[in-house]
Amino acid sequence: MNYIKAFAPATVANVSCGFDIFGFAIEEPGDVVEIWRRDEPGIIIKDIFGDEGRLPRNPEKNAVTGVMIHLLKHLGITNFGCEVALHKNMPLGSGMGSSAASAVAGVVAMNELLDCPLARTELLPFAMEGERIASGSAHADNVGPALLGGFVIIRSYSPLDVFSIPVPKDLYCTLVHPDIEINTKDARYILRDEVSLKNTISQMGNVAGLVAGLMKEDYDLISRSMVDVIIEPVRSILIPEFNKVKQAALDHGALGCSISGSGPSMFALSRGIENAKKVGEVMKRTFSEAGIESSTHVSLINQGGPLIMEKN
Template sequence: MTRRSIKVFAPATVANVVCGFDVLGFAVDQPGDEVIMRLSDKPGVSLLKITGDGGKLPLNPEKNTVSAIAREYLGHIGRPEVGVEIELHKKMPIGSGLGSSSASTVAGLFAINSLMDSPLNNKELVPFAMKGEELACGYGHADNVAPALMGGFVLIRSYSPLDIISLPFPADLHAAIVYPEVDVPTKDARQMIRSKVFLKDAVTQWGNVAGLVSGLFMNDYELIGRSMTDVLVEPTRSILIPDFYKLRSQAMKAGAVGFGISGSGPSVFALTKDKETALQITASLQHHLKNISINSLAFVSEVNKKGPVILD
């Protein structure tokens, strides 16, 4: 082993990308989470400190995704005796719809894998990160953790067996993200989704997912935009987001390619052709939210191509 301590950043993600519920996602440069991990002479995984969470996250190493999945990983590679001390520094809002639990888990997984001299590649780490999502929100989806680990835009073609495909995307593609500071727990948002859908709605959704993927391959912004329509999930989840349709109207008037809910919300995002348009959209949406007495945070980013990175 080449090092005994490491500091890792892992990025936030936009999951679903409107029509691709649980199967599409992309990583962004900011925000994200940081994990500091040190090898210890004392066997076992311990979680020493969490900052930036407002006391919301458990320090119990069996219940926190970072430490629990590090322990799972060490068992898998046959090194359960290894001692690890962890610090988690939250640099992004919890419950924002931007993959907060994913960023933490991925930072921790990348850190422990690096300390063990990287026996697994990032794609092979995805199933472990999915177990972290299951611990955090009750369902082990990959549309946050796969792009967070692999970078870029990803498609989860299948969960059984797991089949993850990295997608191309236009070089100038930007995301304008606004997080209204309202509470939308992921578990509650998932429970609102219909368990049965009409065949005509499923056909519409399949066409939009195929259209969005095709648009990414073809660098066709117009096709990307007209494919970013969700007839299955957004009509229900949008109820939880203040003035969702007014925000979408403003974003589209300001030049957005497409607009939707990031993950389970309440964050919303627009895809744009350039950084300037993304900045204009975030300013416009934040101004609207301020006028209805809702505080918000905004992030503008290209699609993150790197995934987790070592900071020291």
């Protein structure tokens, strides 16, 4: 094989009560990576589209090519040469799992080009390495769902224990990205190191309720469980109009609404596409009334994960 084009989806991490342990993939947008094999060894970044020149062009420091180098090293392949193009289809630092989508598209494309020496689940540590290159922290709550698809639970980081659970067929996500930016490191920095035992118990109850609600297809239980007493009250301060936008979503039938990842994007879950679209409209309008432009995506939970779009 001499050419691969692969897609990996945007993701919503944390999912209200599930800080660092829950994430799910959506159908679009997503990033696309192309690889052209060449005779001379070494990985070259040919083009990056859609990043406004902000991503590193040094292959070691770029998440996409960084994970490829890491994978080749692990496989003991030394004389490999290729050119890489990355198409960014979502904004950086948006809370939509931008770096995860790039890293996953990159590692899936490279594995495919090599005739799949590793199973998809085995690629997870490599994709996490991409997160480390991009943000300094090897979190799995975006790369997990971007790689595996579906609604993903990260039970443990050490040892790594990641799996997906079924979700109701009529569950739709509305993702709204306001045109403001939050630094992920800042969003983590403002969190407290300690949590009251009382809040820990509340959060555990909601985590248990959300998993049970998704697996039982119980929309009411999903809705009652989408409560975050630990992270959202702190991080929502960084998102202008957060409370108004959330309330508008809930008033228009959303099951729940919270921060996507570390923000500033917000997501809502709804039963049925019509409701999810309506929720998107009112969230966008509420941001707009405060002078903040936003883009909206409505999607089923993506069960497939990454996609090989072309190969030859």
